[in-house]
Amino acid sequence: MTTTRREFIRTVGGAIASSQMALEATETGAVAAAIPNVPVTPPQGSGRRKVIYDQDNSGPFGTDILGTLMMLQADNIDLLGITLVTGDAWMKQEMAFTLRLLEMMGRTEIPVYPGAEFPMLNTKEEWLLRSQLYGGHRLDPWMGAFNRPNGGPDDVQPLPPPYVRFADSSNIKAQQDHAARFIIKTARENPGQVTIYAGGPLTNLALAIALAPDIVPLVPEVVIMGTGFHTFTNTFNICFDPEAARKVLRAPWPKFSIVTVDLAEEIHEADALTPGRSMIGEIVARAQSPIADLFQRYAVEPLKRDPSTRLFRMADEMIAAQVIDPAVFTKSEQMYVDICCTPGPRYGDAMFWHKNWQEVPNEGKQPVSAADRRIFVDPRQFYLGPPPSAGLVNVLQEVDRNRFTNLFVDLMTKPIRKA
Amino acid sequence: METSSGPLAHSAMFSPPEQAPVAPSVKKKLIYDQDHRGPLSTDTVATLMLLQADNIDLLGICTVTCDMWGRQETAYALRLLELMGRKEVPVYMGAQEPLLNTKAEAQMRYQMFGSRTLGNEGYLGCFAKDGGSRDDLEPLPPPYSRFAQLKAQPEPAADFIIRTIRAHPNEITMYCGGPMTNLALAAMLAPDIVPITKEVIFMGGGLHHSTSSVNVYFDPEAAKIAFRAGWPKLTLVTTDLAEQVHMQDDAKVDYIVDHAHAPIDELFRRFEQKPQRDNPQRQSFRMPDEMMAAHAIDPSIFGGFDEMYIDIVTHNDGHYGDTLFWDANWSDANKGTPLAGQNNPSIKAGRVEVLKAIDKKRFREIFVDLMTRPVNQAKS
Numbered sequence: 081m082t083t084t085r086r087e088f089i090r091t092v093g094g095a096i097a098s099s100q101m102a103l104e105a106t107e108t109g110a111v112a113a114a115i116p117n118v119p120v121t122p123p124q125g126s127g128r129r130k131v132i133y134d135q136d137n138s139g140p141f142g143t144d145i146l147g148t149l150m151m152l153q154a155d156n157i158d159l160l161g162i163t164l165v166t167g168d169a170w171m172k173q174e175m176a177f178t179l180r181l182l183e184m185m186g187r188t189e190i191p192v193y194p195g196a197e198f199p200m201l202n203t204k205e206e207w208l209l210r211s212q213l214y215g216g217h218r219l220d221p222w223m224g225a226f227n228r229p230n231g232g233p234d235d236v237q238p239l240p241p242p243y244v245r246f247a248d249s250s251n252i253k254a255q256q257d258h259a260a261r262f263i264i265k266t267a268r269e270n271p272g273q274v275t276i277y278a279g280g281p282l283t284n285l286a287l288a289i290a291l292a293p294d295i296v297p298l299v300p301e302v303v304i305m306g307t308g309f310h311t312f313t314n315t316f317n318i319c320f321d322p323e324a325a326r327k328v329l330r331a332p333w334p335k336f337s338i339v340t341v342d343l344a345e346e347i348h349e350a351d352a353l354t355p356g357r358s359m360i361g362e363i364v365a366r367a368q369s370p371i372a373d374l375f376q377r378y379a380v381e382p383l384k385r386d387p388s389t390r391l392f393r394m395a396d397e398m399i400a401a402q403v404i405d406p407a408v409f410t411k412s413e414q415m416y417v418d419i420c421c422t423p424g425p426r427y428g429d430a431m432f433w434h435k436n437w438q439e440v441p442n443e444g445k446q447p448v449s450a451a452d453r454r455i456f457v458d459p460r461q462f463y464l465g466p467p468p469s470a471g472l473v474n475v476l477q478e479v480d481r482n483r484f485t486n487l488f489v490d491l492m493t494k495p496i497r498k499a
Numbered sequence: 500m501e502t503s504s505g506p507l508a509h510s511a512m513f514s515p516p517e518q519a520p521v522a523p524s525v526k527k528k529l530i531y532d533q534d535h536r537g538p539l540s541t542d543t544v545a546t547l548m549l550l551q552a553d554n555i556d557l558l559g560i561c562t563v564t565c566d567m568w569g570r571q572e573t574a575y576a577l578r579l580l581e582l583m584g585r586k587e588v589p590v591y592m593g594a595q596e597p598l599l600n601t602k603a604e605a606q607m608r609y610q611m612f613g614s615r616t617l618g619n620e621g622y623l624g625c626f627a628k629d630g631g632s633r634d635d636l637e638p639l640p641p642p643y644s645r646f647a648q649l650k651a652q653p654e655p656a657a658d659f660i661i662r663t664i665r666a667h668p669n670e671i672t673m674y675c676g677g678p679m680t681n682l683a684l685a686a687m688l689a690p691d692i693v694p695i696t697k698e699v700i701f702m703g704g705g706l707h708h709s710t711s712s713v714n715v716y717f718d719p720e721a722a723k724i725a726f727r728a729g730w731p732k733l734t735l736v737t738t739d740l741a742e743q744v745h746m747q748d749d750a751k752v753d754y755i756v757d758h759a760h761a762p763i764d765e766l767f768r769r770f771e772q773k774p775q776r777d778n779p780q781r782q783s784f785r786m787p788d789e790m791m792a793a794h795a796i797d798p799s800i801f802g803g804f805d806e807m808y809i810d811i812v813t814h815n816d817g818h819y820g821d822t823l824f825w826d827a828n829w830s831d832a833n834k835g836t837p838l839a840g841q842n843n844p845s846i847k848a849g850r851v852e853v854l855k856a857i858d859k860k861r862f863r864e865i866f867v868d869l870m871t872r873p874v875n876q877a878k879s
Contacts, residue, residue: 198690200598200687200724201724203846205846205847258688286598290680290684291658293596323720326599327598327599422816423814469601469603469604
């Protein structure tokens, strides 16, 4: 029995429309919302790391799907649920790909929650008008869900091979609860234990902390991809919903790690594993179905047709790496960050400030690079710090290429992990 | 439905009442979302009006930070319900902070761009310098005297709003007397509630007196989301209209102090009559939230509305939270002139019905009657 497109849209839409929220009380005091004082314990080396996977899971292939496959394959990860958000694609289309991918991977035990279908404030029409008014935006050729061929939020297209059809709904279907509520409930039930992977716009997370600010200290780490210093300061996940990003980045999470676009640019899918052996070739040669099929169809064949095809940087794969094996990243820095939410040409740009801006390096005291010398001036004269509400985050700055590519190829080629 | 196309065709100036006064058997189901400032303010007085009105079925009170921090407002709301003997009305604590705006930035914007002018329009609610912080909880003065034994519900206000509107499709009136943070969260989490909400009544924004009001510029992003959402009917009480009636007009306060029952008499004696007697120069506040309550209780006292488009400025500068209005008939305006077809609204602007006149005499009658009648008993 297979699910038709019409049936699929009805079940997903119905699930969202009828979702009933039974939020458990944290506290029933006269004026509730006391923040539970729970010590945050780092994940234990022996136990599996509990993770909520929040993603704009745009299929059939690409950085979103590869991040998903890594999390599904990693033995040390306990994937509590997948929450979806409109970003690279519309949420319902992502739901179709995600449910079917889990079916193909034999992992139908993982619940999938429908999340925000629209950004908080940003709209497709205003994005297009901003480009006309201020000039084109580097992200215009992408635009994710807002791109014309993606239609509207209910336009779910059939799934191409190897997906072929929608998931059998009697086997796996979308959950009733909204993603934000699942995040709240899960963080409260597992204080200090649930890491949040956020690979898309941060709308679901922003809604969760607006409804329940008490979960912020209960989440040991949030890892996102977006923002940048050098390559670009504007990145899709942030520009698609700048207000959500600002809200989430400003919250006082115990640890908030960022894969910047600068870091993600350092490794591309088509890169070599070792000289003469490409990651893709290795995976196609050794991986099992359906991973091998996906790489064959969406990486090997496009490259065969056009060897100049530039496969994408490994953005979401790096978030997965930070969750699965943080030792992949050899350097990071605590920095202040904020997002420009003025609806102008810089809508969604990221801005960074050094955590130790008051200890401005002076020549003779500490080595100062030429680039730093342009930034740092006499602190007695100028204010160099962040704006009053900027968030303090952990910016990942160096990746161990060898360790990362080996981790990636290992996860893609090992036997498909069982439920 | 108006169909003629003249420039003012959409405004139903002093139209006759749309319906006969509602009989108690068909009470209007209402969710009361409020930045509930105690001990007595336009917020609290509107609460008293809705508690006293026979034709209102008050399904719940939601609080939202603005005039005060949510915790303190919730404490006032709970104790007021105890004093009024209305413990059956559930109280839900809502957003404790705006979606994005922060106290530090609000203060800094005023330094950089100057405060909003026009008398007290620079008001920042609990974001004022001496406004304390989120978790502060001050004792309640007499006649409140102590914290309530009544507890707030564990559910967040936004979830209560979603659940209730879904349970009563096309029946719920949302009264939003503070920033629309709770309503915006509800609409983002559950867009399906928007078309099945009977009416949203909101106080804020202005065309003349000031271009904005604290309920909008305290949380501009929430206002933008809520205004753009597409409710079947969104009624707006502007500052322009609210300015037409002030609390001390017509010696209302003295009459209420003399004729009201406890605890209403004591509240008005301590917090309206006494301050006025101590300082005769005091300018008593306009009655915005009382007007919203009056609209919920008896819409016929308002003399029609203008259909307009509305949008909110969210640039983080001196205009953060300004309200922009456009005539719903912009495409018909200035026909035959070079201005024709040029006054269009922003591409995503929302539609609102801007109340434009109030029958002051009837408003006063309704208000004084509600404040002086015997205190309403709890629903059985």
